[in-house]
Amino acid sequence: MPLRPAVQGNARPAGRLLRVIPDCAHKRRTGIISRVTTGTTLKQLPARVIEWALPYWTRGEPGRQTPADLFRVLYLGWLAAFVLKVLGSTWDVSWHFKWLRDDLAPPHMLNTVGTVIAVGLAIVHWYTGYGVDRTASRLIQWGTGIFLIAIPLDLINHRVNGLDITAWSPSHALLFIGTALMIAGVIRGWYLGAASYGVISDRLRTVVLGVLFTFFFENVHFPEQHQEYGVLELASWDRGQPYAEPSLLQFAADQMGRAVDRPMILKFSLPVPDYVYPVYAGAAGMIILVVARLIVKKRWTATSIAALYVAYRCLVWPILVGGTFPPSAIPFFFLLAGLAVDLAFFVRIPYFRPVLGAALVTAGVYGGLAVQDRVLDAPPYAVASWPVTAALLAAAWLVAEWLVGRRRAPAASTEASPAETGAGTGADAVTGTGDGTAAEPVRAPDAEPVPTTAPARDAGAASASDGTGER
Numbered sequence: 001m002p003l004r005p006a007v008q009g010n011a012r013p014a015g016r017l018l019r020v021i022p023d024c025a026h027k028r029r030t031g032i033i034s035r036v037t038t039g040t041t042l043k044q045l046p047a048r049v050i051e052w053a054l055p056y057w058t059r060g061e062p063g064r065q066t067p068a069d070l071f072r073v074l075y076l077g078w079l080a081a082f083v084l085k086v087l088g089s090t091w092d093v094s095w096h097f098k099w100l101r102d103d104l105a106p107p108h109m110l111n112t113v114g115t116v117i118a119v120g121l122a123i124v125h126w127y128t129g130y131g132v133d134r135t136a137s138r139l140i141q142w143g144t145g146i147f148l149i150a151i152p153l154d155l156i157n158h159r160v161n162g163l164d165i166t167a168w169s170p171s172h173a174l175l176f177i178g179t180a181l182m183i184a185g186v187i188r189g190w191y192l193g194a195a196s197y198g199v200i201s202d203r204l205r206t207v208v209l210g211v212l213f214t215f216f217f218e219n220v221h222f223p224e225q226h227q228e229y230g231v232l233e234l235a236s237w238d239r240g241q242p243y244a245e246p247s248l249l250q251f252a253a254d255q256m257g258r259a260v261d262r263p264m265i266l267k268f269s270l271p272v273p274d275y276v277y278p279v280y281a282g283a284a285g286m287i288i289l290v291v292a293r294l295i296v297k298k299r300w301t302a303t304s305i306a307a308l309y310v311a312y313r314c315l316v317w318p319i320l321v322g323g324t325f326p327p328s329a330i331p332f333f334f335l336l337a338g339l340a341v342d343l344a345f346f347v348r349i350p351y352f353r354p355v356l357g358a359a360l361v362t363a364g365v366y367g368g369l370a371v372q373d374r375v376l377d378a379p380p381y382a383v384a385s386w387p388v389t390a391a392l393l394a395a396a397w398l399v400a401e402w403l404v405g406r407r408r409a410p411a412a413s414t415e416a417s418p419a420e421t422g423a424g425t426g427a428d429a430v431t432g433t434g435d436g437t438a439a440e441p442v443r444a445p446d447a448e449p450v451p452t453t454a455p456a457r458d459a460g461a462a463s464a465s466d467g468t469g470e471r
Helices: 024-025 032-037 044-058 068-095 106-128 134-161 170-194 200-240 246-256 262-269 276-295 301-322 331-343 353-375 383-404 411-415 460-466
Strands: none
Touching: 044 276, 068 170, 068 200, 068 301, 106 134, 106 170, 134 170, 134 383, 170 200, 200 262, 200 276, 200 301, 246 262, 276 301, 276 331, 276 353, 276 383, 301 331, 331 353
């Protein structure tokens, strides 16, 4: 039964009390939320959170047995960090198509809050070993390190070469790569660990996995937003009503060493060749949906992720435009391309599927762009680049199928207990399936694999080593 601290003395916090978690939450063993918030005032909350978390701050190796409460808190933190980073980055690209001001811009501040949370969680995983296996921990560490190195490099680039007015730059690429590695580590940690806890339902595990892949997809696609904003920026110039403020256009013209004219606006708005957008979207973007379908193993996974991303862009579009920021061409063609990925998985032969799937998905990308360009707006795309897109996607898809196939483990490993596999965070928790998709990690019985209460400070050596001692 969760602890329910009584209110001290005759004090009646009344309105200052946090909302009490309903009884149904206790039945579902929400644990940490109930213990920390029930009967706790806002003033007391930080101390209660520290009281709960501090006993877990012990040095440990990745893959150690992780209490269910702690596991959920860690990954809830990652979701919060990625939400803030996505909101900040979405606002940021729109901001830079309107304003010249860059230092301490509000989108950067919002993104920074998400970064601080992510760095804090990376440190927790590294020091305690909770919630991740060794591979996931290394992915998170490397991703965080690359991201943190990229920040000062980007600032130096701004100071030396002026404001970076393109998403397609080396310093920005490091930011994207670092974020991608971080998200990959979190996906692996959640995928291997969540299946070991009875309190985490299969549906919740699948939904969170899909959301994490959506974050990954957004990060990979992010640089292409330059063309999605740029095509409408160019149109606004042609109408005589440019979205960008005059000082931004003059600054860009000075960097290019020319006057503010249409060729300058074209180079500012669409800085890369026309073949980049469809090739990058069709190869780099679609392989993320393919991997998501291989890992999640649910029908319509790719379609759902594409739809979630497009829905998010549709949601923030009127908010940004209502705030006088420039609009963007929303990539609706992803819906058709995502559907093509899912349809390809009805082919049950793993090494024939990539060839047929690449052709189908490439048709979805270029066909979807053609329809979108005719009905709405779409960035410029070189139709003649489709063979390159199909070849790159087929090669990447074949590699993905091979990597998933070689992860098949002996049947004996499926009988390992959660305690033997570090509460589901070890690499051996994954097996393969007959259709070439990744198998489910071993799910423990309905009982909790580990106690959900924090270890006592004065617990014995055995409890201290794995963080599962009782209070």
